[in-house]
Structure formats: C-alpha cells, structure tokens
Amino acid sequence: MGLPRAYDADEGDESATGSASDGGLGRREFVKAAVAIGGASALSACLDRFGSPSVATGVENPGSLPERQHAWDDVLSRDDHGNVVPPRHHLLLLLDYPSDGTPAASDRETVAGALDDLERAYARGNDGLVFTVGYSPAYFERFDESLPDSVDLPAPRALSSFEDPDLDTPDALVHLASDHGSVVLAAEEALFGAGEANGVSVRSVADVFERVDRRTGFIGEGLPAKNQDVDGIPDSKPVPEEAPMFMGYKTGFEKNQATEDRVTIDSGPFAGGTTQHASKLHLRLEDWYGEQDEDDRVAEIFCPVHAAEGRVEGVGENLGDDNGVGEDCVENVEAHAREYGRVGHAQKAARTREDGRPVILRRDFDSTDGGRAGVHFVSLQRGIGDFVKTREAMNGSDLTDAPAVSQRVNNGILEYIFVKHRGNYLLPPRPLRALPPADPSA
Amino acid sequence: MNRRDLLRAAGAAGAVSLAGCAGLFGTTTTNSREPPLVENRPDAVYVPTHREGMKPIGMARAGDLMVATSYSYAHRFWPVENEGGEYVAKRQDVERDDAVHLMTRVWEPETGVVIPDAGVTVALARDGESVFEEVVYPMLSQRMGVHYGDNAPVGGDGTHQLSVTVGGLDDLARFGAFEGTFGSAATANFEWTYSEAERNKIPFELLEEKQGTRGALDTMEMSMGDGMSMPMGSAPTPDSLPGAALGEATAGDLRFVGRVAEADRFGDDPYLLVSPRTRYHAYVLGAMGLSATVSDGKFDGTLQPGLDPEAGYHYGASVPGLAADDTVELGVDTPPVVARHEGYETAFFDVGPVTLSG
Structure with missing residues (x-):
C-alpha cells in the first residue's frame, strides 16, 4: 500500500508535546511508555491523550486468512525502495499453560475463538494489527508423542562460547505488532478479559494462559532517538533522528531478508508453519558511539570496504533495498580481518546466504524494558538450525586468527550486544495455532 | 601444602x-x-x-x-x-x-x-x-x-x-x-x-x-x-618449559624462548613452542601475531596461540622433523593487541625479526 516515508502513525499529531500531567513526555515516548507499562490504565491514558485511532475492523471470516501465521509481508507497508516497513510498536507475551496435562478441548476452543476474534477486531497491517502465536519445546513435552522430524525445534541454548543467557521456557509466545501503541495494548487487554477491542467483542484466554513476562519495544525512524534516554546509551543522545534502531542504521533490507517462503516449514503436519527464535539482548552503546567514529561503525555493522569506499550515507537510506554486502565482502572476510583489523557484522552473517539471500527473516525491534537499551531479536526460519548457523557465522570464531579480531572485539558488533535470554518456538499453521498437539497426524 | x-x-x-x-x-x-x-x-x-x-x-x-x-x-x-x-x-x-x-x-x-x-x-x-x-x-x-x-x-x-x-x-x-x-x-x-x-x-x-x-x-x-x-601472569622460567631448548632471542623489550616439545599431548610431530614474555616481569603476551621460519624449509607460517598446563599461554605449530639444532627465525606480524597501562604504551611495537639462538 506504499505509505509515504513521512507517514507517522504513533498516535495523534506530530506537534503534541508533553504536559505536566504525564511527566513531560513527548508523544513517541509516551506511547512507548504506555506499551511498556501495559494494562487497562496505560491503555486508557493512551486513549485519553490521543483519542482512539480510527482503525479498520478485520475480516468477517478469519478462516479466509492465510494459513501461514507469519504471512505479514503482503499486508505490511513498503518504503520507496520496496523494503517491508515493520509495525512501529511490538509486544511479546510469554504465557504459561498451567495444566501439566494435554490441553482440554475446551481450552483449545477458547484460544482459537479469542484469536479469531482479534482478527475480526483489527484489519491486518501496520495500521491495524498483526500477530503470531508460538509454542515452545517445553510446551510440547507434555505430549507422549514427539514433534515430527519435519519440525526442527530444539530447546534453547547458549549460541556462542561467550554468552550465558537465561533459557526461556514459557509454553507460548504471542507477538503483537501495530503502528499504534494503543492497538497493541487494546489487543492484549482484550485477550485477557476486556471483552472487546475496536468495538468487536473478543473472547478471553485469561482462564487458559498466565502471563509470565511481557517484553515490549519499537522500531522505525524517530522512535529510537526519542527513547534514547536509557541505560546503555551515552548521555550525549547520539542516536540520529532518522535511525530506525538504536545502533543507528537501517536493517531488514528486502534483499537481505529470507522470503516468507524460505522460512516456511514445507512438509509434515506443521507445513505452513515456521520456527521463531526470540532472544533478548542488552545494548551497551557507550563505546559504539563514544570511542568509535562513523567509519568504525559502518565497518563493524556492514563491512570494512563500506567504510573505506564511503558506501553508506547517514543511516543507510542510500543503500536502497540491499545492504551492499556482496561477494567482495564475503570472500575477503579473512583478508579484511588482517588488513583492517576488524570485520563487519553483516559481512560475517552473509556467509550463510543461500542463493544470495539469508535463511532467516528478521522481525526484531528495539526495547527500553527495565530502563535499558535492548533488542528483542525475533527471527523466523524454517528450522532453528538455520538460526544457529547464522548466529555461528556472526560469532566469527573462525576469524580470530587475526590478532586484532578477538572473540568479541573488532568482531562485528559482538562487543556491544549482550544476550540475556533465548527462546525457541514453533509457529504452527493457522488451523493448529490453538494449543496444538505434538503430532497432529497421530 | x-x-x-x-x-x-x-x-x-x-x-x-x-x-x-x-x-x-x-x-x-x-x-x-x-x-x-x-x-x-x-x-x-x-x-x-x-x-x-x-x-x-x-x-x-x-x-x-x-x-x-x-x-x-x-x-x-x-x-x-x-x-x-x-x-x-x-x-x-x-x-x-x-x-x-x-x-x-x-x-x-x-x-x-x-x-x-x-x-x-x-x-x-x-x-x-x-x-x-x-x-x-x-x-x-x-x-x-x-x-x-x-x-x-x-x-x-x-x-x-x-x-x-x-x-x-x-x-x-x-x-x-x-x-x-x-x-x-x-x-x-x-x-x-x-x-x-x-x-x-x-x-x-x-x-x-x-x-x-x-x-x-x-x-x-x-x-x-x-x-x-596470586598468579600475576608471568611465563614459566625457560628451564621449566616442556621439551628441549631451541634457543632464545630478545628484541624490543621482549624475550622469546623456543622449545621443541615432543610430548604426546602436542601431537604426532614435534611441536615448535614459542613463549614470548616481557622484559623485567616475564609477563605473557596475548593476541600477538607471530610467525616462524624454520631452517631447511621445515616450516614457514603463522604460530597459533595455545594453552598448556606446563608451558602456560604460548604460541606454537606442529613442525615435522623439527630438531633442537634447527635455526628458527621469528617475525612479529602484529604487536600484542593488549591494552597497556602507563609505562607499556610505547613498547613492543617495533620488534624483530629475531633468530632464536644459544
């Protein structure tokens, strides 16, 4: 649908400024804060301040929607270069299904009904709502049967020799996203008992699931700059206004994302589904912005040649639909380690491309949960093995023969990101998204 | 005790x-x-x-x-x-x-x-x-x-x-x-x-x-x-390194001690073990690019950092046929990429090549 770049859908009008009653927060900070706090009061504060956004209701018959829960790209906006523009506000709900036994049919009906209702309440898209529901290996343990071989869903684990993350074991993960923070909040409230959303009645899953954690965030021009007064970002407020993420550069270029086809499970009872990895990273950008100049940053996030040749202007808008990390970067990564004393993040990751494209589809976003700069790195791939392979390439542990490149220093952006949580989930195809059995064919 | x-x-x-x-x-x-x-x-x-x-x-x-x-x-x-x-x-x-x-x-x-x-x-x-x-x-x-x-x-x-x-x-x-x-x-x-x-x-x-x-x-x-x-990071004395002496060299306030280590744990071939340490304190040096050339074309390449219970942190490579009377030339391709406290910041940048002898 091609929204213009200046389109701003954070609620209300650009000139809205803070007032005494809300602690002087600007509009973007306020909406972000409301999403982070959550609950009916945050929602009503949001709505009081900006009014209810006028959002189209969804389909009459949710059964007509795509079988793939993760089929978002067709309904999301595109920028001038054809890159998918992710929704600006995100919420991850980590849910427990308290019963140890296999799910009761009534619970399945409740969940299926609630999810259908959400799809009736909001049109799918940036301006409405997109969401997915996934289930963890811990959830599937309750079944006698194991997951079919066509599903690659191991328990989460540390994926580098230098991280020591908490391994998440909720039963389910719901990812809600919209350009409107109030829509994300209202969807959450509706799932947990508000009774309605966007004027459409929504059944509650409050008797089926318990919320054990909620993780929030945002992505898109302006939001990181407006929300950079957090731990992990220098007080000099270095994040540029145009940056869609805290590190200062555009990501998710069309040609550097796996297609939805590539990440879709293509056989077995869960065909049409995908796997999701959701990690929580802390960002420590004091040195990123403090000790490094722009060329250093470009070299470390893209490739040293990008810095040497000045390939990146500003946040990288000039790159179009491709980060420009081509064969010259990929094939020369070891030579660059010796010649430049550093290697680029994208350069390392590009080593796992198949037919010129990555095998993971990023749906990540920044966060200020807990007052800390962070990233919720949500990624979709056919099997978790594809993510592991990509992460191992990013670890660059084969490049540390060059003395200047160490485990985490001068080794892409590893020095600045600290992995705190990892979790793996299966996003079943739509017909199986409500408390699925481990082996639907049994 | x-x-x-x-x-x-x-x-x-x-x-x-x-x-x-x-x-x-x-x-x-x-x-x-x-x-x-x-x-x-x-x-x-x-x-x-x-x-x-x-x-x-x-x-x-x-x-x-x-x-x-x-x-x-x-x-x-x-x-x-x-x-x-x-x-x-x-x-x-x-x-x-x-x-x-x-x-x-x-x-x-x-x-x-x-x-x-x-x-x-x-x-x-x-x-x-x-x-x-x-x-x-x-x-x-x-x-x-x-x-x-x-x-x-x-x-x-x-x-x-x-x-x-x-x-x-x-x-x-x-x-x-x-x-x-x-x-x-x-x-x-x-x-x-x-x-x-x-x-x-x-x-x-x-x-x-x-x-x-x-x-x-x-x-x-x-x-x-x-x-x-508490151990402060000094390398073992040359005598207590494993293997036979290959010689030593000093340059730029660094001392390089070479050994031919033949213990099983180092592999089937003799192992060229080089233990660089600082002058005065014999502190070990991490993250250095070190290469070696051994006489008679036995070896010409980069040494890899290693960790051994007896030799501590060192650099080495398997060198078939390496013997204690071989001539070994060392080159420092990259100075130790280790941050320096005051008094070390001007040292170890212009070192070598050196030949192990004695």
Whole structure:
C-alpha cells in the first residue's frame, strides 16, 4: 500500500508535546511508555491523550486468512525502495499453560475463538494489527508423542562460547505488532478479559494462559532517538533522528531478508508453519558511539570496504533495498580481518546466504524494558538450525586468527550486544495455532 | 601444602575474600588527576609517572577457572588499535563519570596458568540498577600484571553486584589436561561494598625522580591467604618449559624462548613452542601475531596461540622433523593487541625479526 516515508502513525499529531500531567513526555515516548507499562490504565491514558485511532475492523471470516501465521509481508507497508516497513510498536507475551496435562478441548476452543476474534477486531497491517502465536519445546513435552522430524525445534541454548543467557521456557509466545501503541495494548487487554477491542467483542484466554513476562519495544525512524534516554546509551543522545534502531542504521533490507517462503516449514503436519527464535539482548552503546567514529561503525555493522569506499550515507537510506554486502565482502572476510583489523557484522552473517539471500527473516525491534537499551531479536526460519548457523557465522570464531579480531572485539558488533535470554518456538499453521498437539497426524 | 594445593583449596572454597594486598607502600594518598605524561618517552618499557595501589574485591570460581577482581583509581590507558593498517596505542583518558579502574584476573586454579586473551564481560549493578556492562580490555600493567580492565562508573557508594563472565576459550589450542575444557562461558559473581572514601585511601605516589627511565615497577604481590600469592601472569622460567631448548632471542623489550616439545599431548610431530614474555616481569603476551621460519624449509607460517598446563599461554605449530639444532627465525606480524597501562604504551611495537639462538 506504499505509505509515504513521512507517514507517522504513533498516535495523534506530530506537534503534541508533553504536559505536566504525564511527566513531560513527548508523544513517541509516551506511547512507548504506555506499551511498556501495559494494562487497562496505560491503555486508557493512551486513549485519553490521543483519542482512539480510527482503525479498520478485520475480516468477517478469519478462516479466509492465510494459513501461514507469519504471512505479514503482503499486508505490511513498503518504503520507496520496496523494503517491508515493520509495525512501529511490538509486544511479546510469554504465557504459561498451567495444566501439566494435554490441553482440554475446551481450552483449545477458547484460544482459537479469542484469536479469531482479534482478527475480526483489527484489519491486518501496520495500521491495524498483526500477530503470531508460538509454542515452545517445553510446551510440547507434555505430549507422549514427539514433534515430527519435519519440525526442527530444539530447546534453547547458549549460541556462542561467550554468552550465558537465561533459557526461556514459557509454553507460548504471542507477538503483537501495530503502528499504534494503543492497538497493541487494546489487543492484549482484550485477550485477557476486556471483552472487546475496536468495538468487536473478543473472547478471553485469561482462564487458559498466565502471563509470565511481557517484553515490549519499537522500531522505525524517530522512535529510537526519542527513547534514547536509557541505560546503555551515552548521555550525549547520539542516536540520529532518522535511525530506525538504536545502533543507528537501517536493517531488514528486502534483499537481505529470507522470503516468507524460505522460512516456511514445507512438509509434515506443521507445513505452513515456521520456527521463531526470540532472544533478548542488552545494548551497551557507550563505546559504539563514544570511542568509535562513523567509519568504525559502518565497518563493524556492514563491512570494512563500506567504510573505506564511503558506501553508506547517514543511516543507510542510500543503500536502497540491499545492504551492499556482496561477494567482495564475503570472500575477503579473512583478508579484511588482517588488513583492517576488524570485520563487519553483516559481512560475517552473509556467509550463510543461500542463493544470495539469508535463511532467516528478521522481525526484531528495539526495547527500553527495565530502563535499558535492548533488542528483542525475533527471527523466523524454517528450522532453528538455520538460526544457529547464522548466529555461528556472526560469532566469527573462525576469524580470530587475526590478532586484532578477538572473540568479541573488532568482531562485528559482538562487543556491544549482550544476550540475556533465548527462546525457541514453533509457529504452527493457522488451523493448529490453538494449543496444538505434538503430532497432529497421530 | 604447596602453592598448587593452596590454589586448589581456594578454588574449592568458592568465593573467598582476598586476604589483602602485600604490595602496599605508604606515602601520598590522593585521588587527584594524573600528572602529565613523561616527555620523550622511550620506545620501550619505562617507569611511569606514578605508582598506585589497589583494593581487592574478591575471588570466585567461573566454571573451571578462577576469577579475582580488584579496583583502583580510574586512570588513562592505551588500547591497541589498527589505524589505517598500522597498530597504534590509542590513549584513552578518564571520562567524567569514571570512578574506578576495575580489574579482573583469570587463571586456572590447579596450575596457576593465567589466561591473557579471553573474552571477559564485566557487569556492575548497584541496588539492582545496571551501572556498567562491557566487554573489558585484555591489559598489561607493570604492577598488576596480566589482567582485564576498564574504567567504570559505580553509581555512588553502596552495595554493588559485580559479575564477570569469562567467554569460552575455543580460539585457543588447549593441550593435556586443558584439552576439551574451558569451552563455554561461565560467570563469577561478587558482592562489593564500595565507598569513595575507601577508594581514596588507595595509596598513590608520584615518581618524579625515576619516571621515564627504562625499567619497570615491581609487581604488586597479592596474597591469597596463608602467604600464597596470586598468579600475576608471568611465563614459566625457560628451564621449566616442556621439551628441549631451541634457543632464545630478545628484541624490543621482549624475550622469546623456543622449545621443541615432543610430548604426546602436542601431537604426532614435534611441536615448535614459542613463549614470548616481557622484559623485567616475564609477563605473557596475548593476541600477538607471530610467525616462524624454520631452517631447511621445515616450516614457514603463522604460530597459533595455545594453552598448556606446563608451558602456560604460548604460541606454537606442529613442525615435522623439527630438531633442537634447527635455526628458527621469528617475525612479529602484529604487536600484542593488549591494552597497556602507563609505562607499556610505547613498547613492543617495533620488534624483530629475531633468530632464536644459544
């Protein structure tokens, strides 16, 4: 649908400024804060301040929607270069299904009904709502049967020799996203008992699931700059206004994302589904912005040649639909380690491309949960093995023969990101998204 | 009980507090700014402008390794960086909110072997609020030896939670009892009651007479209790390295000791083992690019860093047919990419090539 770049859908009008009653927060900070706090009061504060956004209701018959829960790209906006523009506000709900036994049919009906209702309440898209529901290996343990071989869903684990993350074991993960923070909040409230959303009645899953954690965030021009007064970002407020993420550069270029086809499970009872990895990273950008100049940053996030040749202007808008990390970067990564004393993040990751494209589809976003700069790195791939392979390439542990490149220093952006949580989930195809059995064919 | 026994016992006890610092010297106590650098510093190890003490925080286990933490005043240091193809020491001054220089030492408790180039992350929180979380620099200091460090804010007086995560050592060839160990990250946790007043009691002494002369300050001996000292990262004496002598060479305040190691743990072929160490203290040097050429075309290539219970941190390669009377030429392709405390920042940049002899 091609929204213009200046389109701003954070609620209300650009000139809205803070007032005494809300602690002087600007509009973007306020909406972000409301999403982070959550609950009916945050929602009503949001709505009081900006009014209810006028959002189209969804389909009459949710059964007509795509079988793939993760089929978002067709309904999301595109920028001038054809890159998918992710929704600006995100919420991850980590849910427990308290019963140890296999799910009761009534619970399945409740969940299926609630999810259908959400799809009736909001049109799918940036301006409405997109969401997915996934289930963890811990959830599937309750079944006698194991997951079919066509599903690659191991328990989460540390994926580098230098991280020591908490391994998440909720039963389910719901990812809600919209350009409107109030829509994300209202969807959450509706799932947990508000009774309605966007004027459409929504059944509650409050008797089926318990919320054990909620993780929030945002992505898109302006939001990181407006929300950079957090731990992990220098007080000099270095994040540029145009940056869609805290590190200062555009990501998710069309040609550097796996297609939805590539990440879709293509056989077995869960065909049409995908796997999701959701990690929580802390960002420590004091040195990123403090000790490094722009060329250093470009070299470390893209490739040293990008810095040497000045390939990146500003946040990288000039790159179009491709980060420009081509064969010259990929094939020369070891030579660059010796010649430049550093290697680029994208350069390392590009080593796992198949037919010129990555095998993971990023749906990540920044966060200020807990007052800390962070990233919720949500990624979709056919099997978790594809993510592991990509992460191992990013670890660059084969490049540390060059003395200047160490485990985490001068080794892409590893020095600045600290992995705190990892979790793996299966996003079943739509017909199986409500408390699925481990082996639907049994 | 010998030193190894003690190290083992200390390791088994888990987190124990350090018994104190034996290297104290009492004169001026100050937290004022550092004096200006010495003019015309030699391109060599030299006596810095001042000497400072430190305070221990604690000692705790991180997996199979021991971690000790301590702090001193925040001070300037010099990370080594590649600038336009050349390695340079780039001065880093104290920043406004830096309150301390936080130091971490990592060693294997059975052998006392100090690890100079692990990926070490330090996180500091005060009352649950994060105040610092960084991948800290591998560092070399005359007084503090081989350690990891960075200047850090502390967020004020109070009880702090300090955690040190030591990354797995997959980049290092590991021999003998170290084979297959230290592969994954492990974390050591400390509780640290900090006060600025206590920090300000750390001794600080200007060295106006001796500063700038070639030489080095004494290592600060740190007791771990019962008169035992913490390993500071000195390489074994040449005689106690495994294998037969291949000769030695010195250049640029570095000493290179070569051995032909033939123990099974080094593989089927003879192993060219090179143990570089600093002049004065024999500190081991991590993250250096070292290559070797052996006579008769037996070897011409890069040496890989390795960790051995007997040889400690060293560089080496399998060299079929290597014999004690072979001529070995060493080249330093990359100087040690290790941040330097004052007195080391001009050293080790212009070294070699050297030929092992004697």
